[in-house]
Amino acid sequence: MFELSEQAIDIAGLRHRLQDPRAGGFVSFEGWVRDHNQGKTVIALAYEAYPALARREGAKIIDEAKQRFDILHAVCVHRVGQLAIGDMAVWVGVSAAHRDAAFAACRYILDEVKSRVPIWKNESWSDGQSGWVE
């Protein structure tokens, strides 16, 4: 499952989609908005997506992960809209019988989402400027 969310990502609600009596390991990644990037002080940022394409590409990545790794469930949610420092920008959760597959699949999904899903980041900096960061 891949989703875009305009609201804060609800981890508790997502975790239960990954629970499974066959699961022995669960790995999750959270991307948080940090207060600095490329030497600048970040005060806020906004993510913009191309929603139809982003959802389709995200779903494709989840499917790929399920084919490549011996996992049970995988979920990724990406925020869009305005975010503050410390807010969660992306969440990836993977459950599997064994931890190796869970770690590998979580990493795969994260890396592919970052490079392939059409989402863009606009940072606001402490100098009053803002700009698109690629």
Place this chain on the structure above:
Amino acid sequence: MFELSEQAIDIAGLRHRLQDPRAGGFVSFEGWVRDHNQGKTVIALAYEAYPALARREGAKIIDEAKQRFDILHAVCVHRVGQLAIGDMAVWVGVSAAHRDAAFAACRYILDEVKSRVPIWKNESWSDGQSGWVE
């Protein structure tokens, strides 16, 4: 921080120890009690620890991870006592400026805790038997 817990692991309470405005990535691992192991159907299990040694060895592993990887915070909690299928046996959380270090440190802590911290697992199986699993 490394802890042993006789109660269910409280993720929400632990997560705030890892939050940091400098953090861009947070990786967590949860070990769940699964319903099968080594070909047997598991109905419950109990973890026993050597508490003084386990706490000291666990704290040492957390320190090692902070030296080896460029991370901000790391926490590991291991359950002891009786657990049911689906219960969380261990939780590892790591925050870092960048995701590579967070993934690597989370994996390191998990692997080292499993092999070095003196904790033992007694499984109860569907055939009415139980035994120590190493």
Place this chain on the structure above:
Amino acid sequence: MKTITVELFGRLKDQLGFVQRRYQTESATVADLWQEIVSQSAVNGKLEQHSIRPAVNDEFARWDQPVSEGDRIAFLPPSAGG
């Protein structure tokens, strides 16, 4: 003459000065259309085709895809999610 809709994302909106626009075009392919848009703009710099990815009607597309009447054609800078 075909009537199409062009959509821009990320920095391309700032560089080319619009988000969505209806175009009358005789461009045969997506690549031709991109060159037409760039040549009409005042912007120089990072508008090299190799850094941009086109999409047609909500699907990633090839640069040599033909432009058809009614298409929604989007130009996407490199993704920066996470």
Place this chain on the structure above:
Amino acid sequence: MKTITVELFGRLKDQLGFVQRRYQTESATVADLWQEIVSQSAVNGKLEQHSIRPAVNDEFARWDQPVSEGDRIAFLPPSAGG
């Protein structure tokens, strides 16, 4: 003759039939003590020293560590956390 306390964990409790016991011993080292305990037990099988790790007074110890009056000496099978 020294008085010490021996503690067992995991499968060793089942194999040797106790959890904690006070011992009177003349064993000089931790390894000697382990051999003494095993030789007094009826159990054969997986009691090979190489699979066991000793601890003395809540610290991991070496097999050649001397046994001192009042020591708490623990024998640990391989860890199985997580």
